[in-house]
Amino acid sequence: MNRKARQEALRFLFEPVIEKLGYKFTPSQEDADFLLEQETLIEAATGIPYCPCQARSNNRAENMRMVCPCIPFHRRHYDAMRRCWCGLFVHKDVTDPDTLRQFPEKEHGTAAQTSHKRRN
Amino acid sequence: MKKITIYALSTCLWCKKTKKYFEDRNIKFETVDYDKQDEAHQEAMMAEMRAANCSGSFPFLKIGAACTQGYNPEEFDKLLKLK
Numbered sequence: 001m002n003r004k005a006r007q008e009a010l011r012f013l014f015e016p017v018i019e020k021l022g023y024k025f026t027p028s029q030e031d032a033d034f035l036l037e038q039e040t041l042i043e044a045a046t047g048i049p050y051c052p053c054q055a056r057s058n059n060r061a062e063n064m065r066m067v068c069p070c071i072p073f074h075r076r077h078y079d080a081m082r083r084c085w086c087g088l089f090v091h092k093d094v095t096d097p098d099t100l101r102q103f104p105e106k107e108h109g110t111a112a113q114t115s116h117k118r119r120n
Numbered sequence: 121m122k123k124i125t126i127y128a129l130s131t132c133l134w135c136k137k138t139k140k141y142f143e144d145r146n147i148k149f150e151t152v153d154y155d156k157q158d159e160a161h162q163e164a165m166m167a168e169m170r171a172a173n174c175s176g177s178f179p180f181l182k183i184g185a186a187c188t189q190g191y192n193p194e195e196f197d198k199l200l201k202l203k
């Protein structure tokens with residue numbers, strides 16, 4: 001599998017999805033390349049481009065909340081940070097992603113929810 | 121100096137930046153890559169993180185008796201200074 005080609009394919013696949021959610025790829029090209037590379041490695045090992053910064057367990061429903069782009073499953077938390085957890089995607093108006101803070105979901109008041117509780 | 125443990129993922133960009141934060145300041149730390157552990161260790165790590173009301177997102181840090189989640193230098197500075 002050509003890793004660079006798969007990275008560009010993921011970029012192509014994700015773009016229209018995140019665009020509708022009000023997000024874009026991080027302006028930090030280096031970070032975006034690293035994260036997409038990690039996702040292609042994870043996809044090659046598991047068959048799914050999981051988030052490179054969240055842990056998978058043997059709970060499939062929980063794992064589905066980490067399939068990239070996982071924004072819809074963490075909408076309020078990510079909107080509060082103006083970025084997704086791994087930083088691959090940021091709000092459309094973000095110009096300097098280094099100024100964005102990464103803080104846990106509990107700090108935002110939406111304590112870690114079980115996978116079965118539907119998010120509205 | 122406080123004991124510092126970083127739970128990380130080998131694929132996580134912010135775990136790398138977190139380690140660099142402590143390396144740049146010559147602060148000793150231990151690190152455990154969740155994705156390199158066997159299932160029993162993974163479950164123990166996850167249970168510890170959930171007990172701290174944190175989801176399975178990395179990095180997860182224990183700085184002395186406190187714990188935090190995410191790459192947040194200001195928070196690290198604060199926790200390092202706490203008595």
